[in-house]
Amino acid sequence: MSNAKAQVLIVEDEPEIAELIEFHAERAGMRARKVHSGRIAIDVIKREKPDLIVLDLMLPDLDGLEVCRKLKQGEDTRSIPIVMVSAKGEESDVVAGIELGADDYVTKPFSPRVLMARLRNVLRRAGVANDPPPTTDRMILLEGKLVVDLDRHEVTAAGKKIDLTLTEFGILHYLASRPGFVRTRDQIIGSVHGKNTVLSSRTVDVHITALRRKLGALADCVETVRGVGYRFSEGATEAE
């Protein structure tokens, strides 16, 4: 299993949609390429053998189903997983596509998150490795609201510099590095101190309280998920 990025081919004639998919695919650590026609797709696929194909059903020249069929006939392209994209009301085509061997599908309009989840699932099933999006950034920026700068070790919220203790900084950085993801108290402790630190999990609460107080107006960004842990509110990440 390679460590390389997964290669994704996007077959979609509407440029906006294609770019939307491309953007999110790359953000998820895949290498994306887009083509706008069925014939070109077949050609590119035969040459480049991508790891995954995102295939719109409605194409100007060669129908998506037709593309699918041709790929499944080709000895060397048969095993490439296909995720179909269809407009609502093309259910029968979706069924046909699945029967032809497509692996999954999404219906337009789709949320980027849903699409990416499907792509990841299909890739995983196919055994293709995909590098997780590396969060090695030295700086986290969120909509101009919050800046977490690892180099300077300093946090700016709503334009004002905030003075955080080491632990608070660590927690905020950990949470903000994956906005929306819930972290358990144990995970938070582990991220700040070593893995196998034994600490009362309530300790985290205290730091969170302090953090919120210092964040002032942005206190809401640190959300409590009752019974689970905490997460950094996504606020305005991607649009649907």
Place this chain on the structure above:
Amino acid sequence: MSNAKAQVLIVEDEPEIAELIEFHAERAGMRARKVHSGRIAIDVIKREKPDLIVLDLMLPDLDGLEVCRKLKQGEDTRSIPIVMVSAKGEESDVVAGIELGADDYVTKPFSPRVLMARLRNVLRRAGVANDPPPTTDRMILLEGKLVVDLDRHEVTAAGKKIDLTLTEFGILHYLASRPGFVRTRDQIIGSVHGKNTVLSSRTVDVHITALRRKLGALADCVETVRGVGYRFSEGATEAE
């Protein structure tokens, strides 16, 4: 995913019933084989690995439940889906069977159409989600209607985020991870708390009620299976 006909094994001691099932299964494009005893069934299943087992609970030698248990113990037979056939008044056996891992059931006397619809459903599910027991996906996606995101610990129904308590989230996740599969109250309790939790099974009803209320328009997705438990509806299920 093979294109061949689905292989169905009918375990049924009454010849008339067995033939009835066989007839309809073959008419539906499956390849059917029937055996009349539990012991023989185990033997045949181990050798032939059918795609689906139709299992009568009342058998002369080895009880249907016993067959079910043995199959679920075998590494290589565990994932073969089972549809149980039971006579009226064997509800407790049905519950036991489902807890053992059977996937669905029909009650005698059954209409062939109902039975075949169930078989088709189970086959389709098994074909799509070929993973053995648990869906390890961090995200469950259902037709754009419902998104259960484990990482974010968040549920989106028909595009809107909904706020669920921990227990409700757990129940929904459990049910939705296997759409169409019936789950007993005990299974549901076990999935949320530990296995050997002692709770009034009626507690589940209360959570289901709350869950349905919060799901709004999607409330119908949580179906009651009278006498057995609950299941997540697949939307386009069968008609009677």
Place this chain on the structure above:
DNA sequence: CGGAGTCTTCACCCTTTCTTCACAGTACTC
């Protein structure tokens, strides 16, 4: 050694959630 700043734990209180109970409502049987 003393003090400042930080981290951890504890205790208390409030809120949310869970569970149970009781009764109403509904499906199924005879």
Place this chain on the structure above:
DNA sequence: GAGTACTGTGAAGAAAGGGTGAAGACTCCG
């Protein structure tokens, strides 16, 4: 169509989870 069995649901008490102030411990520094 009456009786039975099962499910839906409101209400209330019990339990759990989380916020927060305060106290002690620890570290680093002068």
